[in-house]
Amino acid sequence: QSALTQPASVSGSPGQSITISCTGTSSDVGGYNYVSWYQQHPGKAPKLMIYEVNNRPSWVSNRFSGSKSGNTASLTISGLQAEDEADYYCSSYATYSPGYVFGTGTKVTVL
Amino acid sequence: EVQLVQSGAEVRKPGESLKISCKGSGYDFSSTYWIGWVRQMPGKGLEWMGIIYPGDSNTRYSPSFQGHVTISADKSISTTYLQWTSLEASDTAMYYCARVPGISPRRNFDYWGQGTLVTVSS
Numbered sequence: 560q561s562a563l564t565q566p567a568s569v570s571g572s573p574g575q576s577i578t579i580s581c582t583g584t585s586s587d588v589g590g591y592n593y594v595s596w597y598q599q600h601p602g603k604a605p606k607l608m609i610y611e612v613n614n615r616p617s618w619v620s621n622r623f624s625g626s627k628s629g630n631t632a633s634l635t636i637s638g639l640q641a642e643d644e645a646d647y648y649c650s651s652y653a654t655y656s657p658g659y660v661f662g663t664g665t666k667v668t669v670l
Numbered sequence: 671e672v673q674l675v676q677s678g679a680e681v682r683k684p685g686e687s688l689k690i691s692c693k694g695s696g697y698d699f700s701s702t703y704w705i706g707w708v709r710q711m712p713g714k715g716l717e718w719m720g721i722i723y724p725g726d727s728n729t730r731y732s733p734s735f736q737g738h739v740t741i742s743a744d745k746s747i748s749t750t751y752l753q754w755t756s757l758e759a760s761d762t763a764m765y766y767c768a769r770v771p772g773i774s775p776r777r778n779f780d781y782w783g784q785g786t787l788v789t790v791s792s
Contacts, residue, residue: 562715595778596744597716604766604785605708605716610778648716658730659706659718659775 563588563649563662570668571639579665581632581649587660591631593652596625596634600645608647609634636667644669672696674705674767674783681789682757686756689753690786691769699748704770707752707778708740711763719765721775722750755765757790764788 564582569576580595581588588594594612595616607616609625612632622637632651636643649662677691692705706721720731724743731741743750752765756770768779 591776593776593778597779599716604782605768605779606782607778607780610780616780632774650716650778656718656732658721658732661708661716661718664715 560589561660562659563651563660565647565662565665567663568666568668569637570670571637572670573641576635576637577667578636579647579649579667580660581634581651583630583653583660584634585630586653586655587670588627588632592627594625594627595634595650596623597648598643599649601646604647611617614628621664624636630645631669636653639669641669642669672769672781674769674781676765676767676783676786679787679789681791682789684759684790685756686790687753688757688788689751690765690788691749691751692783693747693749694769697769700745702773704772704775705743705750706739706768706770706775707739707750708766708768708779709735709763710766710785713757716766716779719752721770723775724748724750730738759790759792761788762790 596609599605612627613625653660671685707719708715719735726743740753767783769781
């Protein structure tokens with residue numbers, strides 16, 4: 560039951576789009592549409608950004624979108640802004656857990 | 671407004687016991703919502719520890735934490751707990767509680783507590 564694999568860091572300039580990948584297996588990401596994404600600023604609690612692969616809570620900007628293909632889920636941030644600089648974690652329901660597994664985390668830097 | 675308010679920071683010595691809490695408000699605490707616990711060690715990522723349904727105290731644990739912690743709930747006061755009987759230095763971390771909607775624990779963590787910092791040091 561290893562963590563889902565994310566790139567350690569992703570960067571982009573203001574206004575650009577970036578995509579963060581989250582790779583698992585058929586027992587987690589690939590097997591269920593229960594993939595979610597969380598944003599965490601330093602010293603703060605995580606915040607839900609995307610749920611069930613591609614749904615946004617009411618408090619999240621439409622600049623954030625999610626998708627999934629096979630065992631890999633993705634989070635795309637469009638129109639990158641300084642406030643988007645944070646750590647991002649994916650999570651999925653996992654049959655082997657039995658419950659949840661988180662990704663390794665990605666640090667997003669706005670250049 | 672949905673809120674999860676956690677108890678304050680704790681400092682303990684190795685071998686000591688500890689119980690931290692998470693109090694929910696602004697929603698029906700004992701119906702169709704689970705409460706999960708997540709560990710974040712210093713400078714590290716998020717780890718799922720376990721989850722409880724306060725309505726009937728149905729509890730599930732990550733294999734990585736089974737036997738080392740106990741999750742419980744008192745629905746009469748809308749509070750869940752995370753407990754250790756014998757702390758280790760490696761338990762030093764921030765601990766978050768978070769709500770999961772639904773009758774089975776598969777969906778997202780939609781609301782999070784502010785976190786409780788636990789420091790274990792001799």
